[in-house]
Amino acid sequence: MKIRTGATVAWAVLAAGAVQAADVGQDSIDRCIDTLRSEQGAQGGTVLSTEFSEANSLVMLEDASGTSWRCLVSNDGSWAEVTMSGQASGGSSASAEPTTTTEVIRFATGTSGQQVTGTLTPGSSARYVLGAGAGQTLDVEFVNTDPAIEYQVFHPDGSRLAPQTPASQALTVNTFLAGDHVVEVINRGTGDAKFAVYMGLN
Structure with a gap:
């Protein structure tokens, strides 16, 4: 809101x-x-x-x-x-205000992962919420993604499970807490950036 x-x-x-x-x-x-x-x-x-x-x-x-x-x-x-x-626009028309979207990820029956694609304007982010149990393995991997894209992962309590990481680096981490984990994808560049991210739980 x-x-x-x-x-x-x-x-x-x-x-x-x-x-x-x-x-x-x-x-x-x-x-x-x-x-x-x-x-x-x-x-x-x-x-x-x-x-x-x-x-x-x-x-x-x-x-x-x-x-x-x-x-x-x-x-x-x-x-x-x-x-x-x-940056300040100096009174002229400014670029679109950064936004943040949130999407709950639900894997299809019989699968343990999902790929999501999108485009982010400068400074914008997309949050993907995955329900996980304690002791599971979370995999995050990007393909065909703009180099300006970074991501980070949060525990259900809001603390960081993984710090901000370039999209070029895949991540495999253990979930220590049960609940909704958040993978946040962020555009750190000055232009629109496309991404494709796979998120899986085992």
Whole structure:
């Protein structure tokens, strides 16, 4: 679920609770603002949108200079990771705002994996949710994929099972927790990027 605010305000006002997300907690929004302020020196801006996920949530921010930022944050606000998703447009028409989609993967009967293809705009991501039991093996492998694509994997509790990894590197990891695991595919480039990813559980 997303929210949008129309005015540029000081981060201090946002942190005080001027913007409330329907699903993303204020602690998570505040953590994103604090991280952006401390790491990038941003002193004002706008919360563009938020999107809640059981594993972790996404907060899109725009600072006072017009630069947009993507913040991946834990739902309790204990950690946040901020990356730039777009440069200031200088008042001209800007490229499309980065988006995040979420899809639940259900394997066909008699199979243990599935390949998904897609195209992501700059800064956008796609999250694939796979239900897994503790002690299973998760395989992730990309083919015919733009080099700007990276991915990461999250435990059901939102902690990282695998850090951000180039799509050129396949991954095989064990699932230590039972529940919904998330494979997030991210376009780190400046143009649209295509990908094809196989995800399997054994």
